[in-house]
Amino acid sequence: MDKLIIEGGRKLEGTVTISGSKNASLPALAATILANGKSVLSNVPGLADIQTMEALLSHLGAKVEIDGNVAMVDASSIHDLEAPYEIVRKMRASCLVLGPLLARFGRARISLPGGCAIGARPIDMHLHGLEQMGAKVLLEHGYVDAVAPAGGLKGAKIVFDVSTVTGTENLMMAATLAKGTTVLENAAREPEVVELAEALIQMGAKIAGIGTNTIQVEGVSSLRPMEHTVGPDRIESGTFVAAAAITGGDVLIRGIRADHLEAVITQFEKIGCQIDGARPTHGVTDLRVKGPERLLAADIRTAPYPGFPTDMQAQLMACMAVAEGTSHVEETIWENRFMHALELMRMGADIALHGGLAVVKGSAILSGAPVMATDLRASASLVLAGLRAQGTTEVLRIYHLDRGYDKIERKLAALGAQVTRAKQ
Ligand code: EPU
Numbered sequence: 001m002d003k004l005i006i007e008g009g010r011k012l013e014g015t016v017t018i019s020g021s022k023n024a025s026l027p028a029l030a031a032t033i034l035a036n037g038k039s040v041l042s043n044v045p046g047l048a049d050i051q052t053m054e055a056l057l058s059h060l061g062a063k064v065e066i067d068g069n070v071a072m073v074d075a076s077s078i079h080d081l082e083a084p085y086e087i088v089r090k091m092r093a094s095c096l097v098l099g100p101l102l103a104r105f106g107r108a109r110i111s112l113p114g115g116c117a118i119g120a121r122p123i124d125m126h127l128h129g130l131e132q133m134g135a136k137v138l139l140e141h142g143y144v145d146a147v148a149p150a151g152g153l154k155g156a157k158i159v160f161d162v163s164t165v166t167g168t169e170n171l172m173m174a175a176t177l178a179k180g181t182t183v184l185e186n187a188a189r190e191p192e193v194v195e196l197a198e199a200l201i202q203m204g205a206k207i208a209g210i211g212t213n214t215i216q217v218e219g220v221s222s223l224r225p226m227e228h229t230v231g232p233d234r235i236e237s238g239t240f241v242a243a244a245a246i247t248g249g250d251v252l253i254r255g256i257r258a259d260h261l262e263a264v265i266t267q268f269e270k271i272g273c274q275i276d277g278a279r280p281t282h283g284v285t286d287l288r289v290k291g292p293e294r295l296l297a298a299d300i301r302t303a304p305y306p307g308f309p310t311d312m313q314a315q316l317m318a319c320m321a322v323a324e325g326t327s328h329v330e331e332t333i334w335e336n337r338f339m340h341a342l343e344l345m346r347m348g349a350d351i352a353l354h355g356g357l358a359v360v361k362g363s364a365i366l367s368g369a370p371v372m373a374t375d376l377r378a379s380a381s382l383v384l385a386g387l388r389a390q391g392t393t394e395v396l397r398i399y400h401l402d403r404g405y406d407k408i409e410r411k412l413a414a415l416g417a418q419v420t421r422a423k424q
Contacts, residue, residue, distance in 0.1 A: 002402075004395045004409055006386035007418035008368055011291075014247035014415045018237050018256055019045040019406035020069065020230035024192040026093045027169040028199050028228055032073040033062070034176060035203055037225035042073045044230055045406040048399065052091040056083055056169065058268035060097070075225075075314050081112035085142065091403075095123050096166055102135060106148040112139065118372040119334040122311045125164050129171040130158040133178055155180030155219055162305040162387070163188045168215070169196050175217035176205040186213040190305040191234060191260040201229040232284060234260040235311045236405060239380050241265070242315040243412070244289040245273045246388045251415060254286045263308045263337035267316065271296045271323060297325030297362055302332050314340040314381035321349035322388055323362035329411060331356050339379035342369040368374065368393040376404040383408070387417055396424055 030053070032039040044066065054071070057064050058080070060204045063074040065116035081101050088094040088111040101108035115123065127137050127144060133156045134149040153231035155178050159172060168188040173196075187193070189211055197210040203226050206218040237256045242299055244251035245268055255367055258265060258279040265287075269275055272292035278285050295322060300309040308335040321326035321344050331337050341351045347369050350361040368391035373379040379401040386393030395401070398421075401408055 001028050001424040002398050002421050003424040004383060004386075004398050005420050005422055006368070006387035006393045006395065007382065007413060008386055008391060008393060009093065010247065010387070010416055012247045012251050012387070012412070012415040012416060012417060013202060015254060016240050016251040017254045018240070021045070021192065021195075021233040022049055022404050023165070024195045024312065025050060025230050026053055027096050027166070027173070027196045027299055028226065028230060029071065029190065030071065030096035030100055030227060031173055031196060031200060031203070032057070033060070033075050033078060033097060033230045034104055035223045035225040038072060038074040038076070039226040041073075042069060044069050044071045045233065046407055047163040048403045050092050052094070054086060056087045056094050056097060058311065060101070065181045078105070081105055081108050081262060085111035088113055088376055092121060093127065093166060096170055098126065098144070099130070099170035102130060102146050102148050103177040104151060105154055107146065110145050112142055112144055117339060118337045121178055123167070125167045126170045129158045129167065130174060131176060132158050150181065153178035155182040157183045158185065158189055160184070160186040163417040165193060168193050171186060171363050172197060172207065172215060172217055173200065175219060176207075176223060178202055178217075178219040179219070180219055182217045182219070184217070185213065187213055187215045188304060189213060191231070191257065192416045195231055196335070202226060202228065208398065232257055235309065235377070238264045238309070238312045239315050239384070239405070241268050241273070241275070241289050242319055243252045243387060243415070245271070245291040245295060246319045246384050248291040248293050250288070250290045251413070252286055252288045256285050256287050257283075258285050258287060262305060264312055267298060267300060267308060267314070271298050271319065279377045294364070295319055295323040297323045297327040301330040304333070310334055310337060311377050313337060314377040315384055317341065317351075317360060318344060318381040318384040319359060320360040320362060321351070321385060322364065322366060325362055327360040327362065329358040329360060337375075339374050340381040343373060343378070343382055344385055346371060348390055349385070350374055358376050360397065365390060367391055370394040370396060372396040380405065383412075387412070
């Protein structure tokens, strides 16, 4: 297992280029199952979660080759319809193969993902939606066994109780090959859902209402393989905005989708950052972020897109720990996503937790310490705190970080951070 050793106190300066999005790559890789042929995805980030999806697709019988940032998946040889526990337990997003397998092969068996560090994370809405499309869903021995009716899944009207990103993605993929029209109401509007819809349309799917809460999918009889370039990772982008902010640095972030980050950019401007650069309503841009000597406090509340993303909450909290004044950070998506607060407190942060609300009293100084996190974004928050802290911070168990941040220590070192990876 690896750890990161960070000598804090350096202002980050220079240029960083954003990698492809993890949460857009994973559903796109799952969607390759829908076509009988070879799909090609480019700008896929080099992450442990991508390797897990590669292992899963290979287990199903697909031929997968990843060459740098290009992934080739030939789904014509799929012969196994089971996502086993050994793979699903490593990555909950493995459940994204359920919809595509059921749609193309009429059957799928996937291990039920358990709870995880940030919350219970059930997939009941995914399963209920598939049942409404006519599937028989059986839960036994820790597995979901789903069987489509003779003649395949049928279009249905599905209303989500709460907005679910992978739930919307799973059912949208299932609906592409169903008979008739499926309407997904209260669908998630995250940019990753939009990107998946665009990739599916390129494969021949008929989807309307993209980017709105009501998505309509008219089933087609078959799809062609995908050729898709994955868009930039908005959470990696936001994390580098936070890195410039917390160190009082000056960083040019290249290849960012400013339109996907409005809530984050606005928030960092409010707390004293200067953010310059064109902000087109569509397409990538470069933004230059200058952090102040001392950040200001903020009150934030996480919410589904276009609200402030839960996946940036931990990183913002690290910034609040050194801001001037008292901040209130409310987490509304995950019931247990404050693990970083306890570790930040070990570095001298003054944080009080009241259920889903954290009250953060900013202190001018954090002090380096050995810290450990149990989820990806919490680990990122500890790295940010370490960049700002006096002395040495060791962030242990960084395999969480490797799940979601492509070459993080190299990118930080290129900006002048003193950070090294070592065996734990
Ligand atoms: N939920 C249910 N039932 C369901 C599905 C979801 O109760 O069937 C609940 C969840 O427990 C949660 C809420 O609904 O309280 C929202 O969960 P959602 O389904 O939207 O989350 P997800 O699809 O499992 C994706 C991202 C997460 C991100 C969330 C919220 C991927 C692979 N994962 O998860 O990303 O936090 O949406 O935006 O896209 C990360 O990258 O660090 C990460 C955790």
